[in-house]
Amino acid sequence: MKLYIYATVILGTIIAAGCAKDLNQQPISNLTTQNFYVQPADFAQGLNAVYNSLRTYPDRILNLSETRSDNLYAVSDGGVRDWEGINSFHKTIASNPYVIEAWNTNFVGIYRANEFLLALQDRGGVITDEALRSRYEGEARFLRAFYYFDLVKIFGRVPVTEKAVSPDEARQLQRAEVSEVYGLILRDLQFAADNLPNTYAAADRGRATKFAAKGILALVYMMRSAPTYDIKGPGLGLNEYPQALTLLNEIISSGLYTFSASFPNIFSYTNENNSEVIFDVQYATGFNPVLGATFPWLLAPDTWFQSQGKPTQGGLMIRPVSNNLLNSFEATDTRKGFSIQSGYVFNGVAETRSFVKKYIDVSKTPANRVDWPINFIALRYTDILLLKAECILRGAPGTPAEVDGIVNQVRNRAGLTPISGVTLDRLFEERRKEFVGEGSRWYDLIRQGKIDQLIPTWITAEDVQGQMLSFNKNYIIYPVPQPELDAAPGLYPQNDGY
Template sequence: MKLKIITAALLLSVLSSCTDDLTQVPLSSATTATFYTQPSDFIQAANAIYNDLRGYPDRQLNLSETRSDNLYAVSDGGVRDWEGINSFHKTIASNPYVSEAWNTNYNGIYRANVLLDQLQQNGKVITDATLRARLEAEARFLRAFFYFDLVRWFGKVPVIEKAVTANEALAIPRSPVADVYKLIIADFQAAIQSLPETYAAAERGRPTKNAARSLLALVHMTRSGPTYNIEGPGLGLNEWTQALTLLNEVIASGRHSLVASYPNIFSYTNENNSEVVFDVQYVTGLNPVMGATFPWALVPDTWFQSNGKPIQGGLTIRPVANDLLNAYDPKDTRKAFTIQTGYTFNGVTETQSFIKKYVDLTRVPVNRVDWPINFIVMRYTDVLLLKAECILRGATGGTQAEVDAIVNQVRARAGLSPITGVTLTQLFNERRVEFAGEGSRWHDLVRSGQVETKIPAWIAAEDVQKKMLPFSKEYVIYPIPQTELDVKPGLYEQNKGY
């Protein structure tokens, strides 16, 4: 997506009316009338939607990784925004991480809706029917992507399928989760029909059919998770077979394969490798800055200083939980790559561990918000392990032998011996160590139904400082941001438990 990021940066001034929430008006009619006059205008508008993916990796680390049993990120005495997230505080409706998740996703939805509206009104200027269909598919893919992120964090959210005025937005209530999924599924299905299988090198980063297939499969799996008797992302459905069909299509395409070396998946010199199904791409050295910030999100500043590098912004340590450290087999080569255990700075030894998976100390940028590394949203290992999960959940058309083969392929890369008769518990343990630091753990706990048992037991064993509050099933989702409740009192009802 190097091309998209650059073009999006140039277009931001044109789309400056898209800011923080649903009260924002769309592009003025005068602006749209003068801007959407040739195919390149529509391409630039599509490219601009991707700008709202920039903070997606940080969001997964702050809201999923930090919320989960992978990190014990209680306060170190300072005021840290992650404290309330980690410790299940009830008063996090004004937390900036929570607000960012709502605002940025809706900003992306707004931009997607603007493009879809203009394709309908003025799209005839694009005489290339294939290009026109692809641009619509990109917009619908990204709209579905943003809505899927929203429904996993907040449950019920407003469904908006066109660019709206401020007054119109104030009349749109939250929709039932089932209705949000209807839009997500329809958009991903449409994207599958019109997205290409692959792109030329200059266009890498745009979604492909396989990206839409794999994410739609995850949607079906998420919907099939338990409801917890709340209005969250799980609907208790049995769509494992639908998901398996889509995952098998990705596998059968032959366009992806496992990278032989685990560290090489995340290498700065091996981006766009065979494991990448969909990623958020960054490019450095631009004005405005379009690089990444997620590599240091979980890394303490003193570690960078101990290596002669400038501080980045991770502040103090968000320690890896003992539960995660103990989850690794002693022979597992993934642990040393993913986790830094201890360091010394100014004569003081830090014994706690932290996740440093995305940091290459030889490539620390001059500007701490301009890291040159992509974030993999969906990789082929995930496709394979999701397939194994579907089979173990009872999907039609899979066998235990396939599950064992998938898990052992992943284990072999990590230097581990094969196992047989893999269970769901073993599968989720494998997912935990494979994807540690990638922001999937909380979603896995929720989808698997383990969150109600795993998190309370983990708090009891891990909370040595007695800083964490008791877990409640309502914490499967986050509160609606307070700013959204204040815009029009009574429009939204706060999620229970907050």
């Protein structure tokens, strides 16, 4: 039986409300952390609050990665929308709500993790099970690393702190160099990998595992190895593909995960926590406060839901899939029909543009648009396999036959014929179609090493409305949010290009 949680822990301006599926927790009163952590159950509840900052992660990467990328031509046809500046490379997006949310929510998660870790250090002795205490620390450090990794991919340099700081202290924290941010991420993920369990009992399903930590750590090594593009972004130009490959092989050899024979089954509402899932953001429906998701409808227009006899959800306008992506699918590729809706009719008017529907099961449409009952998969086994192929193509130990075998396994599931001699560029094209609508495309383009070539060429071919601005390498990362600059004038320099 699935168990659901909600919690509130208040300290100063930070309010934590846990909302993960399958993590058992009872409501608690509003307490400061100074007098809350007094018994073992308090730590279980406090840790769940750290997980809560994952709730908007899916929306964020759909807004800042998927929409930014060549997967979508999200030029609005009905007034200016918040996503338009993201899609069209406006330089004046420091006040964009998506940019502000990315900074704020991740730092709230980091604050919660730091508060929890301090309490665990000072008062964790009430947890007599040493292994449990180490697991709790591993979970909190995994989450802190996860939030910092999200930040460094989005903004490059950010302030780094391993303790919860007051507003006055925060106004003194300079942005750390990217290498320093990664230093904390690496330490935290390595600790998590060493101290987290392989699996959990059903009541704790959804927590970070040893192999979730190893998978994210592998991805960190690979992002650090991306080109610098001569900006202070997430790429450091390192060659850490062998380190990543070692971790990926450990996940594969664990035997805990399997390659699903059915692509749709990976995302089925009746097949959550399946053997493809390594780490996901968990949601539940029908609770008060609401614990459901919003990401399924984020890229889909309300008129489509209405055409299906369903209530509007919040996707007021369409964010069309780019022609470039649509034309990249081979004729027999079954992923296209599952992931993308190619037109519809509403009130007798045909909409010919396509949009992403990957996580939508229309039969599960809730009455409350913020209460969708589906988890978001942040890391899945197919990704591990394709990342392994990428490492081999980058010079890590392995053979071309291994690369071809991995790619053809994915292609076969999609109803495609095998290919040979897979190159890096071909691998990233295969990734693009496999992971459309999962928010990885922008970061894949960064790792590919050709984003500064591919995006300008794509804009020239795709921008039929002439609404997109010119791309330059500074737009690989986002601006520091304007409220952060205003809060402490002179503390942060704005990222170049904004």
